[in-house]
Amino acid sequence: MRKLLHAGVLALGVLTAGCGGADDGSTTEPMVADQVKASPTSPETPTSSSPATRAKVELGETRIGKVLVGEGGRTLYLFKKDKDGKSSCSDACARAWPPYVTDGAPEAGEGVDKKLLGTTERDDGTTQVTYNRHPLYYYAKDTEAGDIKGHDVDGFGGEWYAVGANGKKARD
Template sequence: MAATRLTATVAGCAAAAAALAALTACAPPGANTDNTNDVSAQQQVPALNEVGGESLAPVASTPAVPLTTTLKAASIPKMGKVVTDQDGFVLYRFDKDTAKPPKSNCVDKCAQVWPPATTDGNPDLSGVDPSVVGTVTRADGSRQITLAGWPVYRYIGDPKPGAWKGQNVGGVWFVVDPTGKKNLTCLPTPAPTAVQPPAASAEATTNGDGGTGGY
């Protein structure tokens, strides 16, 4: 009987180790797999809450996101081909948007967490085909950049340039590649939960479907 229990325990530990290895292999750079946060991450951005948890870590404040003046094709570890802005931050697309015709459905609280990549002209392009770049006018009158018709965004949960913690958030947000397609090279599982909007906008109104946009 003791030998049976020992065998079951060893098998259970092996299965847990395999699951942890799979999660680590597709975790964004700097992500933790032990449900703790390193000091540098705490100083820059609140941690994602555990999937299934009851609350989200609040964001104390978030600086205004500048206009996107540059679109640059880049390649980053584990993820591969991405598009970044002039500051090196990775851009994303949203499954609840549409490309034909281009339309953003991320507004209000959603747009506080996923700031639209807006422009007042034509962004400089590096490695991105001009034929896939366009704009769509948002409800507030600003012009949001599109790739192959898909509006693109930054994510306030990314602590630094090159980070991609927004990948697969809510199962609807994905890193965008230079052609406008979703980059599905690496999908963290289970789908991460987004950070909350900045405290100043926590009481903002929501759009027709709750404005949650996957958080």
């Protein structure tokens, strides 16, 4: 009987360990189809933890017209939940929507209004690029220049939009 009890406890421990833990990426936010948990080391997904250089914001062509783009021509987004130039996206949100970070003042490419460029300090101490006081983000599901899979998406308590040259949501 004692061996059977030990075997049962061992089996229960194995099953419990396989069910996940505190670092399972869960969130109290309802998940929407376009929310993802991005790998912070994925070469396709820029991360907020390693600003290698001074960021450059340019204009890129998409199916909805010209929008702001960052590294590799990837679309930049604004989050309507952000207020007063400060990001309200962290943890699981920042894995799905990596902030566009910089090491120094961002640079404006052709067609980008340098006066609208700025920065804000994130809770983790990194410096995030802003445009027209909107913190800028990538979307983890955008893998190529011109992708706008994050445009007009509702997630993490607010709407997400690609950013036009005027600093407002791009029109589709």
